Amino acid sequence: MAEKYVGKSIKRNEDRRLLTGNSTFIDDINLPGMLHVAIKRSDFAHAKINKIDVEKAKALPGVVAVYTADDLGDYWRPGPLQVPPPSVIKGAIFNARPLECIAKNKIRFSGEPVAVVVAEDRYIAEDALDLIDLDVEILPYVGDLEKTVAPDAPLIHEDLESNLAADVVQEVGSWEKAVAEADVVVKKRLLVNRVAGAALENRGIVVNWDANLNLLTVWATTQGPIPMRNSIAKYLGLLENQVRLINPAIGGGFGPKIMSSQIDDVVIPWIAMKLKRPIKWVEDRRENFLGTTSERDQLHYAEIALKKDGTILGVKDVFYHNTGAYNPYGMTVPLNTQAHTVSNYRVPNFLTEIKMVFTNQMVVTPVRGAGRPQGVFVMERLLDAAAEELGMDKAEIRRINLLQPEDFPLRSGIIGQDFVEGVLDSGNYPYALEQTLEKIEYEKFKKEIQPKARAEGKYKGIGIAMFTEGTAVGPYEGCKVMVGVTGKVSVVTAYSNQGQGHYTTFAQIAADNLGVKVTDVDVVTGDSGQWSWGVGAFASRGITLVGTAIHNASLKVREKALNLASKLLETPVDELEMEDSVVRVADIPEKFISLGDLAMRSNPTRGTVEPGMEPGLEAASYYGPPHGATGFGSLGMIVEVDPETGKINIERIVITDDCGQPVNPMVVDGQIHGGLQMGIGEAFYENLVYDDYGQLVTASFMDYLFPQATDMPDKFEIIHSQTKSPLNPLGIKGVGEAGAIAPPACMMQAFEDALGLKDMFITESSINPSKLYHYVQKAKGA
């Protein structure tokens, strides 16, 4: 038997190309005669548009055209909802207000597009932006999650009665009953801040209309190439195959790049067809902050009911979710919060209510974590507060409430982002908890290390938090696998790649089934001209959905190859083996035929074929799970805090993560590293801040702090526990968001533990040294 690749930490196929600068990113695409776009964005957060004067801008030499909503005529219309709300939740209210590609009568957030300049180069286009006069009537700004739904709040969408965007109640068991039986009920008001999904590369689009071929070619950084392609086709009245959407190499996505039906994909293709010239728009960093969606921003009123011994009886969580000025992404984020609040524990009674509100801020759509960190933050903070109240150890209160291996599969009773009742497919949560506690030496830390440090004047603390990561949700993905005449294998999917390692992990799966070297598998992602079905990169679903489709398709190809070889070698299939890019007779190694020859023979060019014959060593396959596969884990951290300055140092991070069967543990580690860094960023560095007028004051990396390598400990200690998912043949689950979920909850606990002040309880998911200092002062009664 040849060595199998799945489960091995092999080096990545794509790295040579990337590291030697031989990948093409969106800004590398330059076409003859290409024009450049700059977008005029509103400086006002809430205003009625009286007039937009673009005459001076149009007159600037080098400017080709300037468009406002009025210039779009009938083409202008509010975009479709990219994600509809689920219809299955009883009593749910959802007031759909999809994005406007370009503001028409009213501006609803600072940064909203109001005009588009097309010029010979980007410099001129930006010069022209300065010449556009915006005459508006300024309206009062609403940004507060609670005040926005107060009776006297100014309306963001005047046709609605209030700024309430949605209201969804889900209840399992009875919270009332839990309270009646409880010895203690602990209540907390908890705040989760807003963060950017800041990728290394910003968004961009290049469009070329070929009127002779009737073909619109679009290069875009989207995480959802097929939906974007379909949306463009529908807007422009083209057939799907008259729009070829290509993902160039993409420098990170993290969620916001999933959005379509925005100015870039609605207006820029329209302009390209109108002007019959190729057009490029590449967002700069400032514009990314102002013009790209972001996430988190929830306010929770949460309660937990327990028995004296720490057993959880129930949890209630009523939360405000800021969707920003529109809600094109439906309920995905807050539903994820609901689905990830109590998901580690036995909670017989759970009441959760979403109050989604409109504000004059950037639209909220998923950012890595996508609602999960909020739910986990709330639950883990509640447990910490309850442990304090009951005088229990933080690990112990978790230990006694965890779901047990025999509880799976577990129907959660909560409808999730995939519109079906959540089912936790498999898990071993106690194992995950104990692994981390053991590795981080929890007991030793508490008994020896911490007191010793304290005696030396050092404030060290430990945190432990659990998390689940619902991954791999439907509807489906698909792929095509083909053995070529060279014997090399082509895997083509429309899934989009932003650096997750697909060119390796997808190849590993195909290589194992087809007996070829992993470096002989070529993976194409995100090119609708090569494969035209799929949904997109979100919810940590790539490896499970596409991976399973590749597994199934490559097995079909294997079967085709073996059948053909069986005929040619005049040997029954079960006496053949497929290895080293050949099919050989198991007992007679010199009797073989190469995969390349088989591929050649599978496409006869003369003669006749048998009825029903399908040419080529090629097969397509689709995979759609009945529900998601749930990853999970535990996170432990040791921090040191300087109580005088609020400066922190993260000494150790130990994470146990379970993503079922890891296809490539090294790639999984990479996902976890990045996720952890992002989660730490959210907890201590990153923060999107609006001022009292709705201006984003953190619109550059001068003010928006990004976690740096120097902010991280020397290493991340990762334990892979492997509870295979019963849902798919390889037993895999996703991992893309795992690392980003628990850090805020874990860090706040560690800070409190380090400082050891009785009444110090951190109620927000993001703090900084100054806030930490004030928490200390407050707890000391200063």
Place this chain on the structure above:
Amino acid sequence: MKPAPFDYYAPTSVEEALDKLTELGYSGKVLAGGQSLIPAMNFRMARPTALVDLNKVKELSYIKPTADGGLAIGTMTRDSVVEDDILVNERFPILVNTIKHIAHKQIRNRGTFGGAIAHADPAAQLPAAILLLDANLKVLSKSGERWVKATDFFIGPFMTVLEPEEMLAEVVLPPMAPRTGASYQQVSRQKGGYAQAAVISTVTLDGSDRVKEARVALFSVGESALLASKPNQVLAGQVPTAEAIEEVAAYVAKNECDPGTDIHGTEEYRRNLVHVLVRRALIDAVQQAKK
């Protein structure tokens, strides 16, 4: 993030540069390392109509010892060159330690010693360092040269006494007195990031370990870099006890700085930082002086 249109000149001599600056007057601006000016132009916060690039003026880049044991540093000397220079390490180790806190190496490879001073960012290290070290600045214009004390150079945030047709040419550091210890203390959100509060101090001791002179420079906590006066008033002639240092630190935090509240910290927090950092800096500087 593209700059507004501008003209560009790249003189190769000081004389040529000064001619150009005189000709351009208020519409011209010196380009040194560009690490502050170029981002400001890309954000269109700065819109000079013409740049006079000094990068080809080789005669402005040097580090020379002065006879009295100090140093003269040409304005275009890169931060990283100063940082790695043997003479600077021997004579002004505190300057080396200070420079290491400016951004990251890549930025120090471009950013210039004089540029950081001329830029007069209230959050920058070098204006505070030259106040602390009592530097003398050579300013050139077509009509000649003048010398300005560091203490007279800064007049507000991003404002100096330089006229548009003038350039900063050289910074002269007088020698450090014997038995002088120094300390650099800062709190910033991240390594390489601008400080939320920072203190550089020197303490010179006499033969009986009493303070001859205590100097404390602060930055990032006011409209420009500051020299606190209380430390020397209280400590000069005294044995620097922990109590005396604590008194000085508390006073400076309360009365000799003016930090504001921003998204990263409250005024109260930043005054607290000044308190803590002045204390730590003086204790450390005294210890260094005793070595």
